[in-house]
Amino acid sequence: MSKAEGWRRRGPLLPALIFTIVITQLPFLVTIWYSMRNWNLLRPDGNQFNGLQNYVDIFRDSTFRSSAVNSIVITLGCVFFAMVLGIIFALLLDRKFRGQGVVRTMLITPFLIMPVAGATLWSISMLNPSFGLVNWVISLVGIPPVDWTSQHPIVSILMALVWQWTPFTMLLVLAGLQSQPKDVLEAAQIDGAGWTKTFFWVTLPQLRRYIELGVLLGTIYVVNTFDQIYLMTAGGPGTASANLPFYIYQRAFLGFDIGQAAAMGVVVVIATIIIATLALRLIFRSFDAKD
């Protein structure tokens, strides 16, 4: 390939690539620089170089550790439950019945509701201890009222998140179901395979790439969850439900501890890159197999 031809091929890619590098990577380099400074806006004498001290402090910070655990619990919990519900809904939708279109419309709506609106809806209208709809429903079967967001903050956040993300996994799985060749299903049925056998041996393996993709994209978005935590529990009670994005936000914008917050950001990015590289390489392998 000649040099000119190479540039002609690469040319159209460059604007997007350069834009992405400038807007996402340069600020991160600055974050690394901040992370090595003793910089708290509340202390006028601050902002000197202090090497890796911020990183040492992070590993002594028990709130950082508990926020990391919360991040993992919230992300895995949400992706898992959203995927299971998504598969169930998709299977129910993947058959002809009266009102199919209406039901699909109803089921995708939570994904379209603004997350800020969804979070306030859940924390106030649904989960409020005195007039929330959830407590009224459970009172019908004799369960006493629960103060959801203060007694079970993580469960409350998960309810709102799973509700918001289930339509996303459902749409992905539904697309997978609709692209699955019908003759294989019929063949399985003629061979006398029952519903469960067909599902686990024929349908599920064919859905694998769609499920993997749902897990990947879901994780990318859910791990960054901020709106629901900010609005439903504010990370509380105390710091019981803070995840890493929320805790870093608190340190930066409420504690004005720029150096500490930057160092936490860097640690999170490194951890994410390690996990993501492993996960993506795995998924890319299954993607490349077909190319």
Added chain:
Amino acid sequence: MTTTITPPATAPVSAERKSREARRRFAGSSITTLTWLLAFVFFAPVIWLVMTAFKPESAAASNPPVFFFVPTFEQFEAVLANGAGAYFLNSLIATGLSTVLVIVLAVPASYALSIRPVKKTSDVLFFFISTKMLPVVAVIMPIYVIAGQIKVLDNIGTLVVLYTAMNLPIAVWMMRSFFQEVPAEVLEAASMDGAGLIKTLRTILIPMVTPGLAATALICVIFAWNEFFFALNLTAANAATVPVFLVSQMTSEGLFLAKLSAASVLASLPVVIAGWVAQKQLVRGLSMGAVK
């Protein structure tokens, strides 16, 4: 579903077949009922939100909940009188401009990655998607400080740039998959006719992937319209968007549940309607971007 086995024409077998048919029909209608029931439960919070928005404030936060009431537009009027218009305009500009920018950048890039692959295509794709893994909190401080120094805090342009960067990786992924559907012969014919990049894109490729383009744009619109974190930290009076307005409704003057619900309905409505209208594209977009 047809069975390929022809049953012998004897009466008892045919009766058995009839009862099997009946059983299957019964199972089918119970699954349909179950589906409707689950969908209703899942959709109930939305119904409740809309109902609350039409209630007088006294009926909104009551125990036990009020299911029957005279609907009123009072809350919607109050929200609109509260200056919601300016926030909607900001959101419209930020969402619209960033989506246009994303498409303008993503179409040539994904073309380069799919039809005339550059070396290490999967590395470049990996790089794009990896930027989505960068937690936004890890870059918000430099962005805040830099934006302050070049005097673009509380500026819609800043949000447009950030939303473009936020959606570009997903758009490149999706568009690439749509371009890969285009048969290679079509492009060879175009290049033999001597058509350049712009002409090939405009006259051949774009028309062929219009549904995919619509799907990509819709996804970008959803994420940009709903974005809260950047808007919360980088805007104030001038450039604040709808999610920021919604939060201000909650914190500034205590809790007015019906009014908050009306504001939530108004805030969500544009994306909900767009998503309802373009469901088919949404399904296609999500799956194609994914798996091809």
